[in-house]
Amino acid sequence: SQKIEQNSEALNIQEGKTATLTCNYTNYSPAYLQWYRQDPGRGPVFLLLIRENEKEKRKERLKVTFDTTLKQSLFHITASQPADSATYLCARGPTGRRALTFGSGTRLQVQP
Amino acid sequence: GAGVSQTPSNKVTEKGKYVELRCDPISGHTALYWYRQSLGQGPEFLIYFQGTGAADDSGLPNDRFFAVRPEGSVSTLKIQRTERGDSAVYLCASSSSVAGGTYNEQFFGPGTRLTVL
Numbered sequence: 001s002q003k004i005e006q007n008s009e010a011l012n013i014q015e016g017k018t019a020t021l022t023c024n025y026t027n028y029s030p031a032y033l034q035w036y037r038q039d040p041g042r043g044p045v046f047l048l049l050i051r052e053n054e055k056e057k058r059k060e061r062l063k064v065t066f067d068t069t070l071k072q073s074l075f076h077i078t079a080s081q082p083a084d085s086a087t088y089l090c091a092r093g094p095t096g097r098r099a100l101t102f103g104s105g106t107r108l109q110v111q112p
Numbered sequence: 113g114a115g116v117s118q119t120p121s122n123k124v125t126e127k128g129k130y131v132e133l134r135c136d137p138i139s140g141h142t143a144l145y146w147y148r149q150s151l152g153q154g155p156e157f158l159i160y161f162q163g164t165g166a167a168d169d170s171g172l173p174n175d176r177f178f179a180v181r182p183e184g185s186v187s188t189l190k191i192q193r194t195e196r197g198d199s200a201v202y203l204c205a206s207s208s209s210v211a212g213g214t215y216n217e218q219f220f221g222p223g224t225r226l227t228v229l
Binding site: 044046 | 116145147152153154155156157160168171203205217218219220221222223
């Protein structure tokens, strides 16, 4: 089966630093990966999508990379702020099926 | 509405009872998804609707789970003979349909927290 693996340990960083979260997938490369943010008691909120043929995608302070050789996506938040503290979910969506397969998420804590 | 809404926000029931969870997607979104999320885990796919029909129900764990979307808008997830293991947050999401596209972002509701005692 196609799996998404994210570091289950929380990531603690200092305000202003760059946070880097890792998402690894198994088997064949997905057509795309999506990244979501989830706050406690709320549903996930879409952040970025990166396609298999794209190496990098940026949006404001966010950057996502897609390395099909390493079977890995990295999610970066530059100049992190305490308001960035949340759980970040990586999800894969193979072509032809619209349901996403999510990882377990990584909790980010940005200390002021 | 402005976003995806789900009712109730919390549901406590007893083992063996029947429950219904409702989802109101974003107006105009033809695709609707149900997920289940346990503590410390990511959302787990249950079923996907395109319009009124279930395009993919491969995530439903067993025949106690059933979902409908009779008019292509509101959807109801139905769980019969609930078990303690059904306790989780049930999330609904919707997305717009782009011809030939499979890359649409999904908009999630706040979820229904189901507790089976």
